[in-house]
Amino acid sequence: MRNLRFILTLLIAVLGSSAAAQEGKHLFILSGQSNMQRMVTTVSFTPALQEAFGRENIVVVKDALGGQPIRRWYKGWKQPDGKQVTKIGDLYDQLMERVLAQGDPKNYSSVTFIWMQGENDARRGLGDYYKNAFLGLLDQLKTDLGRDDIFVVIGRISDHDLGNEKFKHWTMIREIQVELAEEIPNARWVNTDDLNDGVNQDGESIHDDLHYSVEGYKTFGERLAGAAIEQIKTTPESI
Template sequence: MNRLMLTLLALSTASSVYAQEKHLFILSGQSNMKRLDPEASFSPAVRKAFGEGGVIVVKDAEGGQSIRRWYKKWKDVKNYRGMKPDTSADPSTIGDLYDRLMKKVDAEITGKTIKTVTFVWMQGEADSGKHYVVYEKCLKGLVQQLEEDLKLGKVNVVIGRLSDAKMESAGWVEIRRIQQSLCEANPDWEWVNTDDVNGENNGVHYTRAGYVEFGKRLAEKAIRLVD
């Protein structure tokens, strides 16, 4: 076999292997993630960065939900820092949204080679009441839970920090601080500012244009982590 044929074969093999590798982006959280249309800005951006066939984007979100709907070890932290147990919580709802999300993820990645995983998280509003005292432990635990279940190595994390809609709430301010500080302490984590995407009324939810901009910002941070 001549040198040209060997070169072409090597290039073909490398191209085939590369085509099989996918960058997985898992989007989840509560209402501001649910209202985000990935196709409006997020997905086009990551496809442009990594190729049309080089990405998998999975989203599952539910409005108004506590992190306990994702983090399965909620019972282990409910007394952390003196927080009273949430006796109203149905045990069947602890981690149920995580299971729903992972069912979608598993369906998308079966039979595929995953090169990187990035978890994109927009949640915390529902925990800004009394549960903010355990939020940091739950969020770190959720990412660890995801890494252990996927068994694909380190997971990158992009967090949409709560906007400044309710700065009069101590819990709201604390969750903002937790989200930002965790990202600044971990090289594989990034946070996105949302203070200017919720319109003149400064509401909890964003404007239509705000969601498009939010998706762009999430994608920019995700691409940076993958690169």
């Protein structure tokens, strides 16, 4: 009996210390397509967070894949043309697996979802369905993380095709992303219009490119971190 009590006491202590270890910590979840995939978090994003909260108080999880539509994250997606499509919500499952491996999300002081995606849906002409899909994705995330207080930072797609020549819903997606940031509680958007000029990762000169320059990705990381930090620090309930 004494051994059993000792084991139970030890187990409670271990579980308690695990939860306590996450108190004061902030979880940042990053996902999206190529411009998120190409941003290296350790260059400017993570350092900014470490400076703001301390190295030991941040957990960053990034899972992104280029050229993907929002349906690969939103499980409630219904194809507008009625055709059967594969791979609905699979990238979300992959993302969640990595997030949950970091511990119970309810134990963090704050959780921030950072999203850079939309180019693919703009090319496919799916702008009319994008807003509801993102809202559905966010509800999905809140349910699975067990929290209603998630901060949101959206990277608005750039000025690559303001004439809607190659991506017929490009400007529509841009407008929707701003609407989402203005309508969702605890949400913000960051500008990327000045990030796609300069020299890219291959050493090539670019102008209004689909992807960003080397300096552009560095600035992008700084802006995402800055928006997240400001939200957390100006919301008393989260700190």
